Amino acid sequence: MGPVGDRRIGLQMRPRWSEALWRYLRAPRLTAQRERQADVIDAIKQQLVDITSPADLCIHYQTSLSLCQQVADALYPDDPFLADLHRTRDVAYGLRYVELVTGRPLSAFDSLPAWLGEWAVLR
Numbered sequence: 001m002g003p004v005g006d007r008r009i010g011l012q013m014r015p016r017w018s019e020a021l022w023r024y025l026r027a028p029r030l031t032a033q034r035e036r037q038a039d040v041i042d043a044i045k046q047q048l049v050d051i052t053s054p055a056d057l058c059i060h061y062q063t064s065l066s067l068c069q070q071v072a073d074a075l076y077p078d079d080p081f082l083a084d085l086h087r088t089r090d091v092a093y094g095l096r097y098v099e100l101v102t103g104r105p106l107s108a109f110d111s112l113p114a115w116l117g118e119w120a121v122l123r
Contacts (some may be wrong), residue, residue: 001015013097020090025112033081037088038108043071044092045107054100068092
């Protein structure tokens with residue numbers, strides 16, 4: 001069954017990750033702010049490459065806020081847009097979750113698959 005058809009996968013995704021992905025997919029793409037956010041999302045996601053299961057990803061999420069802030073500060077020190085990283089962090093974890101369950105690598109810079117928005121809504 002494909003990613004959209006397997007509702008069990010979408011139901012297991014944390015609702016906040018699903019909502020963050022949905023909002024990210026709907027946001028305007030060609031802005032400097034979006035580019036900075038994509039940089040931070042991919043940098044956070046890079047920190048998650050050693051996590052190989054959705055369960056471990058959920059556990060890691062519980063303690064990752066300071067890690068995500070460190071990543072953002074290293075890329076964009078004193079950027080007021082990145083002061084609240086909750087949604088950016090949720091997008092990174094949502095993308096990593098999708099990678100884990102589909103085996104498909106994703107980047108915040110790429111055109112994300114059309115089914116991803118539909119899938120996020122199915123949560």
